Each structure stands twice: as C-alpha cells, then as structure tokens.
Amino acid sequence: MTVEKEEVTVTVNGESHVVSVEPRELLSQTLRERMGCTEINIGCESAICGACTVQSDGKSVKSCTRFTVQADGADIRTVSDLADEGTLTDIQQAFTDEHALQCGYCTPGIVMAVDEYLDHNTDPSREEIRNEALQGNLCRCTGYENIVDAVETAAEKLD
Amino acid sequence: MTPNHSDSGIGSSVSRKEDRKVLLGGSKGVDDIPLSDALHIQFIRSEKAHATFTVDATNARDVSGVVAVYTPDDIKQSETTTPNPFTLFSAPMEGVPYPDDSLRQRSFAEDKVHYHGEIIGMVVAETQRIARDALDEITIEYDIIEPVVTPQEATADDAAAIHESVPDNVAFEGGQGDRDLTDEQFENAAYTVELEKDAQRVSPTPLEPRAAIGQYDEATEHLDIIATTQIPHAYRRLLAQMLEHPENKIDVTVPDMGGGFGARQHPYPADVLVGWCAVDLERTVKWRSTRTENQLVENDGRGYEGTWEIALSEQGDILAVRADIRYDLGAWIARGAASLAEAGNLLMTGLYDIPAAYSHVTGIVTNTARIDAYRGVSATPMLMMLERLVSKVAKKAGMDPAAVRKRNFVDPDQFPYQTAGGAKYDSGDYERNFDIGLDELDYSSLRERQEQLREEGRYIGIGISCWTEVAGLGPCGHIDVATWGYGGVQVHPTGEVTVYAGSSNHGQGHETSLGQVASHELGVPLDSVTVVENSTKEVTEGVGTYASRTAALTGGAVAKSCRKIVRKGGKVAAHETGVTPDVIEFDDGTYYPIDSPEDAVTFSEVARQVHMGADIPEEMEPGLEEQTYYDPENCTWPFGTHMVVVEVDPDTGEYDIDQYVATEDCGVQINPAIVEGQIVGGIAQGLGQALYEEVEYADDGTHLSAPLRDETLGSSGGYTVPKAEHMPDITIKSTTTPSPHTPHGAKGMGESGTVAAPGAIVNAIEDAIEPFDIDPMTPPITPEKVWMAINREGKE
C-alpha cells in the first residue's frame, strides 16, 4: 500500500516548519527526527510515561500519542523554549534547587506538564501535585518526593 | 598535610552540575545522536518460549529500503566471525564450579528458541520504519516443545530439558555457611519460624529503552559503539572477546543515559549483534528498542523462591538462620547471575550477631528471559526474608520486634565483624542508628496507640527492616573480573582540574559528587572541576557503576590521585620556598612553610610551574596529572533502618502508609542531597516490589508484562512502575559511621531503599492485621490479597 504524504505546517519553539509526512508519522517522531527536538524522550508505547510531553497551543500533550497530521497549524513548545536566554524559569530552577531529577529522562516532559498545571492551579496541595500535576508522568529514579517539593517551591515563587 | 575544605567540598549539598543541561533540553541519549547515514536494525525475535524453528525471510529481503536480512544461517555463513558465547562474571560461590558451558548465552538462536523474545535474526534497513514493516514479512514456523516456566516446573520429573547437556535444568547448586552447626542450633532453639517465598521477578525498567549504535571504519578496523551501559570499559572487553576483535580497536561511549539500576551492564545479545553487523556491513548501524522489546529481554531481578528459617533462644538471642533457595536464572545464565548467589548469602545474617547460618542455593534454568542484577540484587530477598523472620519469631516468643533487634545487633566494638555467612563487615553502630528511627516514630507510644486503635476497630501496623549491602565492591581477586576503582586527575596550568572517572553517571550525580571530592582534596572551587566519564576514548580505564561502588571506589581513586598531586605540588612549593617538603602545609588551595605562612604559594601557581617544567626539583617530571587504580582492602557495609507505619482497612484490605522513616548510615556523605535522592528513589522501587511489581509469564511462557499500561481485556492492567500518587512522603535521618578503609570514610549507598523497603512495608502490613490471625503474605501485597488473608474461608 502506498500512501499519499500530507503537508503539515507546524510552529516549533517559535519557528515555522512545513513538512511532508506519512500520515502514520507521530508528532514525537517529527519533532525528534526532523526538527532535532531530542529533548522529547520516548519511554513507553502506552501513553503512560509522559516523557514525550510538549505543549501544543499551550496545552500539554503526549507527543508520542499524536499523529503529526493532527498538529497541522499547531504551535508546539518544548522544554528548550522555556528559559529566557539561559535564565531558568522558576519551575526549572526549583527542579535543580530541590534535586528533583536524577537521570533526567522524564524531566523535560514533567516540566512541561507542571508548567501548564501551575497555570490552572496556582496553589496545589502535595496531594494534588501527586494525583493531578504528576498523574501523566512516570519517574523511575527519584521516588517523586523531590519533584513534589520542586512543584511546591515553584508554585510559591510563581504566586 | 591536612584535608582541605571549601563550600563545595565533601559534605556539602550543592546543586547538581548535571541539571542545567537537562532542564534546558540539552541531554543527548543514544537515540539523540545525529547520524547522517545510519542503517536501522530491527531484531527478529521469537514469539514462543520453547520451540525449534525455521525462518523464511524471502519477502522481507524484497522490501524496498531493506539493506540486509540476517537469519541464523546468514549470520553463521558470513565471513565475519560468529559471536562467541557470553562469559560469566564469576562462579556461583566458593567451591562451586562454573556451570556447564552450554548455559552461557548465545547472541542468537540457531535452531531452537529458549525464551519469548530471543533473537532469531535481524533486518537492516534505511529507516527504522522500513525495518519495522519488513519484520512483518518474515515467516517463522515453530515446532513447540513443552515450556518450563517456573523453577518448580523445570525441576519436575518429566520436565523438558532446555539445554540438552543439562537434562535436569539445574545449572548449579551449593551452600554457604556451616550447615551442621546451623542444624544443631535449630535443634536447640526455643522458637523457630519458617517462611516461604515466591520467586517474584521484578523488572528494573529504566525509563530510557535500550539502544546501541555501531560505527565501523574499514580502513582502521576501528569499531565505535555508542550504547546504554553502566560499565563502558568492561563492556568493551566483553565485546572484544565475543567478536574476536582487538580491544584497542573498539571504543565504547555512553551518552546521557536514562537510568540503569543494574540491568545495563554487559552487552546484551542485541548489543553484540549491533557491533557484529557494523563490522559485517562496514556501515553505521543503529538499534533503538521499544518499551515492549526492552521489557521482553532486559534482565529481571530477584527470582529467589524457597524456604527461610530462623531460630531464637528462650532469652531472645538469634541462634541461627537457614535458607533453601531455588534461584530462577531464566533460559541462560546471565553474566552476573551466578555470582549473585554468593552476594546474597554473604548477607544472610543482616545486622545481627548470629553464630550460625547456612544458605543453600540451587540455580535453575527456565524458559524465560534472564535474571541478573537489579538494584538490591539478592540482598533484597535475603534481607526481606530475614527481617520478616526476626519480626515473626519475636512475636512468637512474645517479645517486641524492636527489642529483639536491639538485643541481637552486632556491637560497635565487634568490628571488623566476621559473619557466619562469610562477610567481614567494616564498621557499624547499629543501635544508635536504630534508636533514631524509634525516637522519630515515638515507638513505645505508637505501640500503645496501636492497641487502643484496635479496640476501636482500626488497624495500624509498624514495620521495621534493618539492612546492609555489599557496597564498594570490592577487593581484587575475589571474583574473576577486575573490581578496582579508577580515577585520573589532571591539573591544567590554569589550576583548573579535569577528573577522569572509571565509573558511569546515569542519574547518580557523579559530575557533582566526584567534582566535590576533587574540590575538597585540591582546595579548588567546584566550578573549576570538570568530570569526564562514560567513555573508553576519554577515560583510560574503569570498572563502571554497579554494586553501590562509585562513592567509595571511584571517589577513593579520585581522592588518591588528588593526594598524589598535592604531594607533588608540595615538593614544588618546598623547592620554591627553599624548605623541605615535610614542613610544607597545604590548606584550602595554598601551600606554605609551616613556620613562614607569609611565603605562601597558590595551587594554581604551582600547577603552572610544574606544567612548564621550569624551576621544579631536578628529579621531577613536568606535568601535574595522576591516576589511581584503587584496590580497597574490603567492601564497605553501609546500613540502616527503615520503619513504616501503615493503616489497613480490614473491610477492603486497602492500606495507607502514614509514616515512612529511613535512618541511613553510608559512612561519610559526599553530597547529602544526592544521598537522600538515592534513598528515596530506592524506596520507590522497594515499595514497588512490596506492593505492585511482578513480572508475569503465561503458562506457555509468553511474557505478559511488557506494557506499563495495558488495556487488553482481562489483563493485569500492565506492569506497575509506581506513580507519584503511590508514594508516601518519606523522612530521612542519618548517622555517620565512617568506613575505616576508604579514603574519605564513604561507603556507598545506591541500594538501601530497594533492599530495606520491601521488608519494612510487608512487616508493617502483617503487623497491622495480626489480630486476624493471617497466613504470611506474599509480595506484591495487593489490597485484594490483604482482604483475602483477613477473610479467607474456613477462618474462625
């Protein structure tokens, strides 16, 4: 079966791209392989680990569970676009201050999810951080405690 | 000369140097390396656990974009030497010979498969997508042989042999300790308890799936491997043996790696074939596994089932422990698997002064993927069972489980302490550490509260688990591979420092902690120290990171190299200031004669001078660079106590962890924040083993635990990696009992949580529901199991 390619226009970290993709190409693949966004990590195949999380039009999504054709016209942001000329955002800073990352494979996805979450809930409890903010992400290294601390710290700073 | 201190030296919780790159999105793993013309490998893997097979790849060869397809025959018939079988790290235990050669793993199945996922061949294509599509064009015909999936099945009378030359499926057996004395002690005991345990295989599951790149340069015959391994130098050595390729024409680089947890050591069959394929095609080839593929073949941990027993005297002295273990090895004996039997046996007496111990281990092959190292290794089952037994026998004797522990601890003045299991513990102050946990819980009040609550129909439980592990492995000559620590230190003429570490950083923060060691020793700011690791190209030698060895051994080697440098610099300073080296002091980056501190020379001035080679003592070589192969006199034996308070709802079996207190002693801590991070991370994995994780095989040997989330109707729902919502808040306390033999007194600390948490959590749940007269629980303890235990049929 030969399938026609689809033309997709997508903005990634402020830069507009037009790509021609097979419909089956995943957004994570386009971002990693065509745009060099290797900060997006692929830890599972079942939409559970969240390591591939990016923001699409301001909303966090798992880029491994989106076809690129679905992102036509979307404005995509990855963790690389958060810092302003190398100055870490409050969330990023809190992650290093609280030792909230070890191997770092899950970190870019978690930061992008938390970045959106704190827009909606500016003063989350630890329980909400565990149950809601981090619900879409797995970490195998940290045991989450320091991530919860970092989200708390970041929420305080952002307030 | 005195050690030097600075704000970023040993003992300081400085933020990690690694973090910024990750947070800015700059990490680069194997799959992130840009490659211009790489070919992509997809492995043809067996869908059956035990079968002979034939493979027809004709259609796959015709797929456009496919460059090569290798069936077993293609590999064997190639001019490139067929990979040799894997070798073993060590014999199972002292006095037990190496298992039969036929049990050493092969890189691919020739005509018979032994487990679900075993490699049958490979497809190489221009893109990964083409290779994946071509896999579906391959036909494999299987002739099924009855699989043996559990040790029990494998040792049944009529069981099929997995390997012809080992007809009983028993790879090895042997015991450690004094069997007769142990039996005698049991006969004289006032109280004994016996406990059974399931094999409970668990999956390490680093978040980054395995991957490897092979690049071959035909002209120089140089093979470059970029891979996910914790032991790049040893990985290279094995690859050289297996591919019969000169070791000095192979390099192994490990870019940023998403976790390891013990499972990422030696090359796997896929890694070997990536290297082989690069040589055979004289091309760059790349393989990147999916989560499914990773879970299918990456080694599981534990696999210990059997019977554990304890004997207690009337007065509450532990007289002996005994274990009879069936060890599920999987279809082949993985490189480290056999030696884990001894490692577990060494720990069979835990923190207690027990005069007799004996552990018998039977290694059994089954039609499953391999068992090998996973954080905590065999210490986890050994200590979980010991700690459960201590609590149970205390209760049987009508004694308090905490009191029995305190009564039996090895005393501080008994160190170095020779255990009945064959270990020699370096140092410890167990009761002091233990009492901190008791105070934190307010233990005696909590026991009273437990009684009161029971009257109200509420059930809380207190679980205790004490632990130690074989850290800082270890003195050379004990096993059949090198086990020193390597650390090279180069001082630039500017006074800046590069550390070359023979370990592997994949989350542990070595760039920071080893930098702190150099900063501390040399009195230079941490920012002036760069740590190079994870590469045979840049670091001369190394043994890698496993067995909680980096703080003690690489840290120790780095310290020793620094001290050599400080001594050499002292001679220069003495020469410069016209005194003898023995009166030169070095403090916080400055040399000075003890009687004339005003004649100080800075470390960077000395560095420049030595580099130039001008005006240095006559017999001295220029340059300020040292290396150390640090062979420690013993392993290190960190220890601690985990105490857990749970509340169980007897109506549903659901539980909540109300309190978790871990009191740890890993000797001197280089970076306490990193230590705490390791502890909590380990606890999450230990909690996973206690409550959630279990690798599942179907009766026909099909591996069922690949997805981390599974919506297949009737499935278990997936392999549970604990989520944030599953973890309680953890309180960490610590004591410091330095190792007497490592340069800083550091002991290493990577595995405490996975060793201690299962016993503490299981003990807590069993303690909570004790009034219901339950049978012993079997981890992972689901709420349903608790409910069943409370409400089991036929109970009064």
Next chain:
Amino acid sequence: MHTEQFSYHRAESVKHAVELLETSDDARILAGGQGLIPLMKKRELTPDALVDITQIDELRGIERTDDTIRIGGLSTHREIADSALLKETAPVVPRTVAHITGGQQVHNVATIGGNIARAHPGYDYEGALLSTGSQIVVSGPAGKQRVPVSEFVRGPCSTTLAETQLVTSIEIPVLSGDRRGGYAKKKEPASGNAIVGVATDLLFDDDQSTLVKSARIAVNGLQGCAVRLDATENRLEGKQLTPDRLEAAADDASSSLDSSAVLDNKKASAEYRLCLLEPQVQKSIRQAVGERTLYSQT
C-alpha cells in the same frame, strides 16, 4: 512504535465523515486518539484509513437546549471538567473526569465521544452517563439516532455503533432542582482504569434540602457494562437522607445485581469487586451530598 500504513482523511462535516467511513473497508474515527494510537503502535489495530473528525465544528461545544444538555462528541475531558454549565446541571459528569487516567496531557485531547465509543469496562464515563439517563447521539448513513447509553454499550469494548457511524454528541436530560453528583473509584494501579467506579446523580429541591427527589447510581468496571444500583436507589429516593439511610443504601448496593455477571479477572476477582462496591458507593454518595448536613432521625 510505528503503526502500519493508513490513509488519512480529514472530514469537513458529519456528513462528510460518514461518506468517508462508507468508502473504506476498514476505517476508524480519529478524534483524541488516546485509546486508538497506542493500539495502532502495537499493531493490534491496523485500519486502512483514519477519518479525522477533529475539524468538525458541529461536534464541539457544551450547551443547553431547553430540557437537554448537549455535549459535543469532541468535547475533551478537560473541557468537561471545566464546564460551569455541567457542574451546575449534571455535576456527576465533570466529577468523573477527575478520575480518568493519563493526566492532564490526556485530558487535554481525549474526547467523551471516543471514550464512550471504546466502551472499555475500565473507562469511567459510562457510569456517569447511565446515572444521568443520557442518550448517545450517533450519525450514520441512515441519519441521526439517539441511543440510550444502556443500549449503546453491549459489553466490554463492544457497542451498537456501526462501522459507518460516529458518536456526534451526548445528551443529558436536565432536571429541575438542586442536582448533585459524585464519582468514587478504585483504580487498578498500572493502567489507572476502574476496578469499580460508582457514579451518583442525586436531585434535591434546593441546596439545604435533604429530601432525595431522585437518586440514580450506576457502577462501571464491575460488570461488562455499567449497571444501575436499583436497590441503593430505592432506599434513597423520596426519602430524607440520614447517615443511617446512606449507609444502609450503600450496604444494599449488590443486592439488586446479577453477581454472576461481575467481572472476575487478574485486576480483581468478582468477590473482591463486590467487596469494594459498598465503600465506593458510600464515598460516591457522600461526595454528591457534599456539605449538606445530614441529621439522624430519631
């Protein structure tokens, strides 16, 4: 990792979507894709064509029309959770969303239409839609049909939806009075899906009243399809809600159920599912009752 090849079609309208479904032998609807794409990556599902309906405006929006709340099939979990209209008129539905697995990343794109069309017993909406007496509105070659959710779901991952039909909206009847909702769930830890999920839709006269005008309580995850808990409902409906009555109603939860139909699998045995029912019913009703003060009757 790589799905099989498929052709991709972007539907402009419901009519267009139906035409596209009709012209392919094996086409699937692509909405949020959160259930579909993982199955395609494992090649467990290999459709020839995907019909992307996400550009169809008529499938969006949550609005009230006279006596009905219409939730467009493309409404995401997030939109439903945040809907002030739903919180007011059918609160059990947004309450349920908080328990849907996958995190905000999934909630941002997964749709109610896709969720109900998958009809997975571990999914959460079915109980809420059953308790609220909702209709699933489907469109196909024969036009528009309204199917009660109780008829729409036939069994685990099985619905009456034909291959040429799609879910266009969900319609929830509006009730006058103070409507309260609750959802309580016991999760399977890996997937986060429901072992037992209890949806409660209660109606009172006003926010002080404790007289239950109507009680509709449904459980999903327990059996192949969600099922109403008649006995519990009967103990509450038309009665003053007291702590004793609430407990008695929960205690009675399984009495009207066909216990032979309770799922019995690796996630939980049938026996254990039934054990979990009573406490989850209690939790769910308590959440629906909210701050209201219940007095014991003497």
